Amino acid sequence: MENHAFKLEADIDRTPLLWRLAIWQNMDNYYKRKETSSSTPINVVELDDLPSDPVDRPRILKYDVNQRDEIRRQYWIRGPFQPKGYDFPSTNGRRFVKAWFEKYNWIEYSIKADKAYCLCCYLFRDHIGHQGGSEAFVTEGFNSWKKSERLKEHVGGVSSFHNAALEKCESLTRTNQSILNAFDKQDEKSKTDNRIRLSAMISACRYCLKCAIPFRGHDEMDTSIYKGNFLELMDLILSHNEELRNLPKALGNNKLVSPYIQKDVVKCFKQEVLECIFKEIGDDVFALLVDESSDVSKKEQMVIVLRYVDEHGLVKERFVGLVHVKDTSSLSLKCSIDSFFSKHKVSMNQLRGQVVVAVARKHLAIVNFFDKIAILMNVVCASCKRKDILLDTEKKRVEEEIGSGRIETGKGLNQEVSLIRLGDTRWNSHYKTLVRLVDMFPSIIKVLEFVKEEGSNGSNQNQAHGLLKYLKSFDFVFYLHLMLHILGLTNILSHALQRKDQDIIEAVQLVEVTKEKLQDLRTNGFEPLLEKVSSFCEEHGIRILKMDEDCLNSRRQKEKITNQHYYEVECFNTVLDMQIQEFGDRFSEASTELLSCMAALHPRDSFSMFDSPKLIRLCEFYPKDFSRAEIIELKDQLEVYHLSVRKDPRFANLNGIADLARVMVETRKYLSYPLLYRLLKLALVLPVATATVERCFSAMKIVKSNLRNRIGEEFLNACVICVVEREALAKVKDEDVLQRFQNMRLHRGKV
Incomplete structure (x- = not known):
């Protein structure tokens, strides 16, 4: 078979095109392939999901035959796995030497196995054969650190197995030597034209990413009035660029404006941005900030932000990844982080501080309270008509209270306000929502009564009926004022910690003050809170419960307890204990001492x-x-x-x-x-806390909106990274993106 294949390759230029295609497509009919592995090949995989640690990689032959070259090219472009910041363990006084990474650009190191491997031999081991100690550097791994001369022996002479594999790896990026380009040869004029087209397309992608606008349109036909942002922008570029407008139409299916090509270019931008960020970090230390939230399609997304000091002494917080996680347990998040670090050749030994933000409301009554608030926002603010009714009612109420002298007037007072939706990405949004709810309570009740009587359908009427019943209950008023008080105490600290330029001394003082205030509320705050609740109920005609009567809300029906015990012990004390415990976990004595020591540098x-x-x-x-x-x-x-x-x-x-x-x-x-x-x-x-992850979630909600809720994970990740890291995106050169785009896979048109 090898002799026939050699002759076919030698005579390929003299064979008519149709015959060549027929020969290549029917090769399996004449020659039987030699199966080197009996295992079932792996299905088509995402190139971004390829494992990085050499121990985790399956054999190349286990991948789909039509994707093997793409996988090889992806690994070769990514480069060998070299965790340069890792503290290599010692075995019998010997360990892996970091300098080998610079001396042997093919060598890889497995953190899990503490062994060295060869990337190029892994990629083409089964294609060339077994010789020259290839098994030791592909499957078994090399860990005889005292016998470093074997690394040089592995390279061998000019005709060695390693050098043959290395030559094939280098050929992967020589796309002009591929069989596709042998069939589709282009002259220099065609290459120049393709470069102009691709440069315009890259500029259009950069603009869409910078402005965080969607690429696709609903109708992208040539006859469409509006084809979407990307295609409309390309038409605008064509109308103002005479050279591009006069280019001949690209041959065949070489259509650079297709969604497939758009995603490739965006991916190239993402890789260039990440390369810039990880180059800034180098082998230095950094902090890890992780948070999770659901997107519009109800998928849990984990944001990864790295905080580090660059070579100019500037503190930077960079968003480096959005990872879809199936659950939010500590083990799942850790596995996702380990995989991310491994993929980007970052070592856990460089990690010095981490903030894992996972806010969960554990008290069932509080969960129910905020769920009702979310439903209330949807009912009251669901339509313009209801919102106008709310604003008009609130305006009349304010005018009446001004006339009776209950409200003062003056510059900047009594401005038109509305309800604020609860935001998972903004800490103080819950506090503002509750403040508005207390202030606009009578107007909200009137809107709900309107929906109950004249709602558009039975579902809305039932929701309004249930909300009216809940809002006019003592339970609601109690939890409203309790959470308003707790969030009010922590609001100043939340604002201080959300600033990028955190003042350590101020943060230490605010942490201590907030701790004291929460503890004081726990000890002496129930009676004053009960007075506020009773006053609110009297003002709005809500029935006040007698504290010495039996409680009907308790889940412990067998044990008769009073309302006093239920609201003070099971509600007030329990909720505050949870808050104080969580606060203590975030800002423990050790953490406070650490911050105090850091203040000595001020x-x-x-x-x-x-x-x-x-x-x-x-x-x-x-x-x-x-x-x-x-x-x-x-x-x-x-x-x-x-x-x-x-x-x-x-x-x-x-x-x-x-x-x-x-x-x-x-x-x-x-x-x-x-x-x-x-x-x-x-x-x-070491951050006390940060709002960078919240800003990343805000960008995610812009990129993946209700109208674009089916965007793929890989494309979403690339878009959000470029949208958030606009500073790094601005430094990316079009030429670098163009070159990376050409190297990532075979394309019809070459430049």
Whole structure:
């Protein structure tokens, strides 16, 4: 078979095109393929889902035969798995040497197996044969670290197995040598024309991503009045670009404006953005911020944000991935994070701080309360007519109260307001909703009564009837004022923690104050809360329960308890205990001490907060980053540093430790005080909390809306990354995207 195939390849230029196609398509009828594996091939897979760690990869022959070359190309473009920031374990005094990554660009390291592998031999092992120690670097793995000469022996001579596999890997990116291009040869003029077309298409994709507008349209026919943002933008570019407009039509099915090509280009933009971000991180430390929320199609999506200090001393929080998770358990989230780190060659050893935000309402009555509020928003604000009724009713009520003197007038007072929907991506939206609900309660009741009597259908009328019954109950009023009080106490802290330029000293003070306020509310707050609830009920004609009567709401029907016991112990105390416990978990004594030690780095008032013992204590929180010898050295370094920066006018009037890091890099003092600068970076990458993940969810809801709820996971991830990271997107060059697009797979038109 090999001789016949060689002759066929040698005579291919003299064979008519139709005969060549027939020969290639019917090759299996004349020659039987030699099966090297009896296992069933894997079905078609997503290229982004290919495992990164060499141990997790199946044999190439197990993939679908029509996708093997694409998989090989994807692995080769991605490069060997080299976790350079990983702390390689020692076995019998020997370990993997990091310098081998630079010396042998083909070598891979498996974190799970603590072994080395060869990428190019893995890709073409079954295609070429077994020789030259290929098995050790493909299936078994190499871990004889003291015999490093075997790495050189594996490469071998010019005709070795490794070099033959390497040549085939390099041929994967030489798309001009593919059989497809042999059938479809193009002259230089055609390549130039394709480059112009592709450049225009890349510019249109960049604009759609930058402005976060949808690509597709409902009707993309040439005769359509509106074909969608992307095609309309391409028409606009054509109308203003004479060179592009006068190009001849591309041959065959080489249509660069197709959705398939659009997704490829967007994916290229995403890969360039991520490459820029991970290049900034390098081998340095970073913090991990993770949160999860459901999208419009009710899929749980996990946001991954990395916080790090770049080479200029600037703190950055970068969104790097959106991962669909089937459940939100700790184990599932950890597996997804491990897979993400492995894919992008990032080591867990670089991770220093993490914030996993998972807010869950555990009290069933509170769950029911917020569910009813969500239904209320849908009923009252579902139509313009109901919203207008609400605004008109509220306006009349305000006018009446102004006339009776119950409401003051003045500049900026009594502005027109409406209800605010609960937002999962904004912490203070719940607080604002409850404030508006208390303020507009009479008007909301009138709207519900209108819907109950004149609703558009029976379902709306039933919803309005149920809401009226719930809103006029003592239960609702109690939970309304309880949650309003709790959210009001934590609102200032939430706003402070949502700022990117977090002030550590202010954060520490707010954490302590909020803890004290919650504890004081738990101890002395029930009676004042009960008075507010009773006053609200009297004002709006709601029946007030007597606290000494038997409770009918308790789930423990066998045990007779009073209303006083139910609302104070099972409701008030339980909800506050949950809040205090969660607050304590987020800001434990160790965390508070850590923040207090970090405050000693603050440059406020000529470094008046500087405290050498606290900074030494801060080093003890990071035993992997500071050895005992380095801590001793740091003690002497701190005194010199303190005197130096106080006398340097460039360090005057700094706002925080973020400014301190930036100025240390600008003045090159980070070279004189490397241990202190390392401590400063560790303090900067540790966030108290952040709103970056919430902003990512907001972008996700823009990209994947109700009208575009079937967008694929891979395309959604690429779009959201580019939309959020506009700064990195602006740095991506069209030429880099064009080259990556050409290398990712075989395309009809070449440039």
